Amino acid sequence: MSNTNTVSTDILIVGAGPAGLATAIRLADLLKKNGLERRILVVEKGASVGSHILSGAVIRPDVLKELLPETDFSEYPFDAEVSKDGLLFFLNQSVSIQSPLHPPGMSNKGNYTVSLGQLCRFLATKAEEKGVEIYPGFAVSEVLYDTNGKICGAKTIDTGVNHHGKPLANFQEGTRIEAKITVFAEGTRGSLTKTVINKFNLQAGKNPQVYSLGCKEIWSVPEGRISAGETYHTMGYPLNLKEFGGGFIYGLSNNRVAVGLVVGLDYADPTFDIQAAFQVWKTHPKVSKILTGGKLLEFGAKTLPEGGWYSLPKTYTDNALIVGDSAGFLIMPALKGVHLAIRSGMLVAETALEAFTKNDFSENTLKEYEAKINASTIYKEMYPTRNFRQAFAKGLIEGGFLYGTQLITGGAGFCGKLDVHTDADATKKVADFHGKPFKKRFAGQLDFDKILTFDKVTDVFYSGAHHDEEQVVHLRVNNPANYNTVNIAQYDAPCQYFCPAEVYEIHTDRDGHKELRIHGENCVHCKTCDIKEPGDGISWTTPNGGNGPDYQNM
Amino acid sequence: MALTIISLIKQVPLPNEMRMGDDGLMDRTKAKSIINIDCQFGLEAGLQLKKHYPDARMIVCSMGPGSFESALKTAISMGYDEAYLLSDRKLGGSDTFATGLAISTMLKHLGFTKDSKEPFVIFAGRQTSDGDTAHVPSQVAENLGIPQATFCESAKPDDKGNIVAKRIIEGGYQMLQLPMPCLISLTPTGIPPRKPSLIGAIKARNAKITVFGVEDIHLGTEKIGLSGSPTIVAAVANIESERPPIVMSEGITETALVSSLIANIKKGGNVLQHKEVKEKAEKETPDFPVIDTREDNKHILTWVEIVNGQIARPSLELFTPARHLAKQLGSETKIKTVLIGKNVAHLSQTLFEHGADEVILVENDTLEEYLVLPFSDVIAQIIKKEKPEIALFAATTAGRELAPRIAVKTGSGVTADCTGLEIGEYVNRKEKTIIRPILHSRRPTYGESKLATILGFVYPQISTARAGTFEVPKREEGRTGKISTFTPELVADDFRVQILETVRGEGGLQNLFDADVIVAGGRGTTVDGLHLVKELAEALKAQGIKAEWASSRAVVDEGYAEYARQIGQTGKTVRPKVYVAIAISGAIQHIAGMKESGTVVAIDHNPKAAIFRNADFGIVGEYLDVVPELIERVKQGFTFGVEVKK
DSSP states (O other): OOGGGEEEEEEEEEOOSHHHHHHHHHHHHHHHHTTOOOOEEEEESSSSTTTTOOOOOEEOOHHHHHHSTTSOGGGSOEEEEOOEEEEEEEOSSSOEEEESSOOTTOOOTTOEEEOHHHHHHHHHHHHHHTTOEEEETOOEEEEEEOTTSOEEEEEEOOEEEOTTSOEEEEEEOOOEEEEEEEEEOOOTTOHHHHHHHHHTTTTTTSOOOOEEEEEEEEEEOOTTSSOTTEEEEEEETTSOTTSOEEEEEEEETTTEEEEEEEEETTOOOTTOOHHHHHHHHHTSHHHHHHHTTOEEEEEEEEEEEOOOGGGOOOOEETTEEEOHHHHTOOBTTTTBOHHHHHHHHHHHHHHHHHHHHHTOOSHHHHTHHHHHHHTSHHHHHHGGGTTHHHHHTTOHHHHHHHHHHHHHHTTOTTSSSOOOOOHHHHOOOGGGOOSOOHHHHTTTSOOOOSSSSOOHHHHHHTTTOBOOSSSOOSEEESOHHHIIIIIIHHHOOTHHHHOTTOOEEEEEOTTOOEEEEEOGGGOOSOOHHHHHOOTTOEEEOOOSTTOBOOOSOO | OOOEEEEEOOEEEOOGGGSSOSSSTTOOTTTOEEEOHHHHHHHHHHHHHHHHOTTOEEEEEEESOGGGHHHHHHHHHHTOOEEEEEOOGGGTTOOHHHHHHHHHHHHHHTTOOTTOSSOEEEEEESOOTTTOOOOHHHHHHHHHTOOEEEEEEEEEEOTTSEEEEEEEETTEEEEEEEESSEEEEEOTTSSOOOOOOHHHHHHHHHOOEEEEOTGGGTOOSTTSHHHHOSEEEEEEEEEEEEOOOOEEOOOSSHHHHHHHHHHHHHHOOOSOEEEEEOSSOOOOOOOOOEEOOOTTOOSEEEEEOEETTEEOHHHHHTHHHHHHHHHHHOTTOOEEEEEEESSOGGGHHHHHHHTOSEEEEEEOGGGSSOOHHHHHHHHHHHHHHHOOSEEEEEOSHHHHHHHHHHHHHHTOOEEEEESEEEEEEEEETTTTEEEEEEEEEEEEETTTTEEEEEEEOSSSEEEEEOTTTSOOOOOOTTOOOEEEEOOOOOOGGGGOSEEEEEEESOOGGGHHHHOSEEEEEOGGGGGGTTHHHHHHHHHHHHTTOOEEEEEOHHHHHTTSSOGGGBBSTTSBOOOOSEEEEESOOOOHHHHHHHTTOSEEEEEESOTTOGGGGGOSEEEESOHHHHHHHHHHHHHTTOOTTOOOOO
């Protein structure tokens, strides 16, 4: 541990997404207003700001006016104001009906379609102007603890090592970042956030977090197919009544369209394949008539924390705070988290200001963050739908009923807090799953033509994913000893199906012996494996900085 | 002693093969530029040397627009301390000659000359992806008057204050010992560049980059920029590559399938078509007076490279364009070939029979083996005496460092790695004159996607010709010519660099880039650990073909091949004459690495495999059945249509 490899900062923000950048911007403004000078350092694992950002996205813009009051609204890189907002039910692979009305909370009036990556690039520029230091291309792989076991910063990953972690000639030791406050803004299923939540037992007394996986493609389509700002959400096919999720179609400028399918990861079929289901969804006439004749521009996939209010962990501990998707701020029926992420960042900034003023970074001061959340629009928006996702864990019909009762009772339903299993636990063993397995269910529809529908490897190409060859594989099977007997033998290795990027492959040799092969270089950092793999699971850790997808307009 | 390590870098647009998609829609080049890959290896070599000299002063230099500061900052984040950028509008349009002059002037301004009291080592990349000339390192070294080792894979210090460099040569390598100060250029087969560290990036954020203008370094404007450069780019044509529809082999048995393949290949025709796309209609030649600027510069000079006492084939190929040019220039133009070595006079007859009119013989015991310093000195002396109109070199690793070094001595421009050489004219619309005759040197650039025509206005007009492009002219038995001898003035300084060892026969993985035939195995070939893939490559080698084996990513992932043999988006991009894809499904990532191959032969059991959409000839069949048959046929002389060269 040499001094030449250590940097000190007042606040370290891990992740330059909307939450992390809002924290930085708001804090820079508050410090200036109070005549304080503090160093704000943001590290981002993507090669550039925005390259790991993926969202629908239709966002509520109001919070931005509060974050950047001096910024003219026309400066924002919004794509278009939502002009049409339809809800479609896909009854089967060719029939659909349009819903006459939206469930409350799902209306997109006054909202904007936007590339969240572009928005983050915009916010990063604003933050830099305010004196924030942002370093993209650096991955922090380790939380630093002081002698009392309290968080005191984080360390970037060592680079220039071989597959076994042995230093090579171009070895570079990671940099220790020592910080008075560390803000975890890693996004969904943050790899460091997870270790912090476990170490300090921050999920105690809460529901486990549950997630959905969204696969998304951006297409260039012939003129006249869809206008910018025209948005549709779909329900039903190819999902059945037990599976939670739906599709989206957002018209973008320049004859582009964003399409995607979001599926709750609490499904039971161990062989369910969301990327493939997404391809099948695209063949529905309502979607294919928009895409046919167009060209795929970009692909991406990401998970969303959907547990809602009851799944929020304790969002603070000594010297550290958790924001945005890492905490799970997302309102469920509307699938919206960006404005909450920004809001939570602003509240963290206010809390941090108090800590700097008092020079006290213990829970005593940082607990204010929770009080602020409870008094904010985050609570107002999240609490009424606190049981939404849990209700739908029981299937669409029962869930619809439960959600209906929640609408009447202000979110409680008739049974208070509904419990939920982790997504990994929801995965059934092959022998215990009595539905039609995925491949049989969609027999004849899984041969992708590479024109309208794409296999995973081709989609990955369009994500721009890249990983350095020389590094330790960043995906770790937690208990290799049991993997064959439990995950492969009993579950048919679900990762080979749910991973949207074909990272996992079951290799069968001539003697019929099966073995898991991990192609980490395909990874698009969606974290599904960390969430969904049953048994002892798989851990997603961060690869070298700058690795991963290279999203441009996701 | 305080050593200074200097790295020269260039910022380039993201190379073709690293871009996304092939439909242009995902072209991100507008937004993205990187440090030229070879230069990144140079940066790393400098950082490696620092391990032995922990107190070394680390300097990084570049020349270009202000946007190059981002590349310099990246270098600082990797471990460099000081950064200098030569940036001036007056430098716009500089060719390699002018660039080499400008950079060396900046280095002299910073106090680095051959007489510096403190030692220094300059690292550079072999060549840039947007220029591909490999001239600038040699020209900087020549301008500074220091020794060089180009095309190196590594550079390590010895305990006597020298640098020992491993220089890649055709079919092998050479260990060179260089005294300091010296310049080393790195190939992208050395130690891969390290990732920046966060602490380095923080340092880079606050680092000040010193920006020099032309006047700051006291560089006159006569020899720089568009007007001062000895060469200009007269025209650039886009090259569009098209692959005709695949021809599938027919037959029931393996023997029949392979016979069908051989017959199809013999029929020929199916090869990647390069089409020149004219961007604008050619202007009519105006009625300006024609002037001949050659004065007393006459004849064509070539240099013949001797390897192991034999004439290197590319030097014989050179007679094809030389004869062609001589014919275009008229019967008075002679081809004079410089033959340097120890006891080499007997080779003259071969040179006459291939087209030399005169052999200028330089025999000297100290010149037995090629070394850039004495050879460039000798040839420059000959050029000054003979005043040739054109000087041609084969674009071998020797020719490509020799020509630019000579050009600095003669003040000429050089055009690198030409695939076409013609006599033409230059319409000077500003001065309303037509210069005729003038050499049109045509060379592919930007990853073979463009064809540039370069003209030089200083005599001799120097070009290097890409090896393997021109045929060796038919030998005229009994053709004779004149032998004249030349006695050069040699100085001890020319022999500062010592060859410690020359190894030929094992080219290492550089062979992948030089191979005429690459046999690549995919997932399906792991059943026998790629045994048959390797055997096929060996069989081709036994036939005298430059062949090498490679693999898809799946094979590397399974541990059957080292990463260095991986072809594709995350591996290497290759352009052999023939690419034989065996049991490769043809994922888009793999196609990105081989789609520029001349002819693609695909063998796979799945008729729907994507590889067949990107191939010229195909066989649907099992790896273990088809390939043994193919090996048998290669042993009988089938070489996939590639001519056997010795």
